[in-house]
Amino acid sequence: MEIKSIKIGNIEVPNNVFLAPLAGYSSAEMRVVCTLLGAGLAFTEMVSAKGLKYNPKATNELLYTYPEEKIKAVQLFGEDSEVLSWAVKSEYLQKFDIVDINMGCPVPKIFNNGEGSALLKDMNKASKIIESLAKCGKPVTVKFRIGLEEGNYVTKEFAKMCEDSGASLITIHGRVRTAIYSGDVNFKEIESAKNAVKIPVIANGGVFTKEDANVLMDRTGADGVMVARGAMNNPLIFSEITESKSALTFKEAVLMHLNLLEKRLGSERCAVIFRKQMAFYLKGVRDSKKLKEKAFSATSANEMRQIILNYV
Ligand SMILES: Cc1cc2nc3c(=O)[nH]c(=O)nc-3n(C[C@H](O)[C@H](O)[C@H](O)COP(=O)(O)O)c2cc1C
Incomplete structure (x- = not known):
């Protein structure tokens, strides 16, 4: 795949191979290691905006960062645009340069609260959230799935809505909610969204090798890839994909x-x-x-x- 820098709003990210938000895993330590090994950007795990407001001590621990993280990207989840905006403006998020909103989490506890992938079925609400966060002054990105169930895809419309509402980049996980993390990635759906918007599109799903990254890029025309499970047992995947000399064994x-x-x-x-x-x-x-x-x-x-x- 072509390795190139990417602009997210006014922020220039060194390359287009990102570490995914991973609940319980993409800690500050994992992010530092993966960035050192070549990841262009690394996201915190999803953090509850409500949790930050009502239980800040426990939630704030998830927001720990190191100075080595040159560009800091946080992922939030929530469904209330006021609470989400409050979180972005709060002291806890001052140090972050980029704010991502989770619109793909399939877990019932999240979904049944109207959060994560539940927002795929309420475009007005999703749009309102993106609009109000974009007004907070930091580049806002959105990570979402291609739909809730097989055959019922929202990818292209949702991508356009994200762009029109002020998102600076979108990441598309090419699976539906019911697939959770298994099954093939739908390249066509990601491609249709890529052709419909001008903002950068990052493709996500099933990247475990450099070859997987090449195929995902070729088949979708995306601007970059996001690696999730492939980095959990092999952080060196970033130097492999970016063909950079590995800083560590x-x-x-x-x-x-x-x-x-x-x-x-x-x-x-x-x-x-x-x-x-x-x-x-x-x-x-x-x-x-x-x-x-x-x-x-x-x-x-x-x-x-x-x-x-x-x-x-
Ligand atoms: C353990 C685990 C935790 C995850 N946590 C998050 C999360 O906090 N936020 C999010 O947007 N996606 C989360 N995901 C989804 C991944 O970011 C990614 O979209 C998904 O695993 C597909 O990519 P892959 O096929 O390369 O693993 C998680 C996935 C796993 C396996």
Whole structure:
């Protein structure tokens, strides 16, 4: 794929290969590692605007950032344009350069609240949200799915609505809500949206290798790709896709992730949080089942570090 910089509003992003928002995973540490390895932009996990208003202490922890994150992008979810605007203007989001709105989350708890992918069936409401956030002065981007169920696609209309309402970029996950994360990506739907708007379009879904990124770009004509699960077990995917010299080996990347987390949260909490991360990092490793069990019983960062040093 052609690697090129992308303009999001007035912000120039160094390249067009992004790390996706990943609840429970795209922490500040993962973002720093992936950016160092070549990701052009990395999003926080989805953060509840309501949560920020009514339970700021817990929610604010999700908004931790490092100075190494040169361009900071936050993803919010919510359905109330007033609460969302409040969140964007609040002290908690001052440090972020770009605000993304989640209009694709399929999870029932979110959907039944009218949030995430529920907004696909209420274009007026979605438009009102984008319009009011765009007025807050930061570039606003939208991540959405192609529809709620197979055969009932909203991609092109929704993309146009995002553009008309003031979005600076859209990311399209080429699956419907009912598919969750499985099945083929619908290239045609992403392509139809790309041809209908002038703002940059990022294609998302099923990128696990450089070849997958090439196919997704070729078949959709998109301006860039967003990698999600493909980065969870292999952060080096960004240097592979961008064909840049990898700043770290795989082992060094995993160790850097652990070390940063330990420094921020202390040894014990770091070990507990890092367990689920290790389940991904150990995927291709020999004896991974036994090692995962070992990682899941680790109670200190040092124990975790020994597993990485000896086996990864
Ligand atoms: C564990 C997990 C957490 C996710 N969290 C978010 C999220 O917070 N916000 C969001 O927009 N999408 C979220 N997604 C969806 C991904 O960003 C992406 O759209 C989806 O996984 C498809 O890309 P892939 O096929 O490359 O994995 C999540 C996906 C997974 C697997």
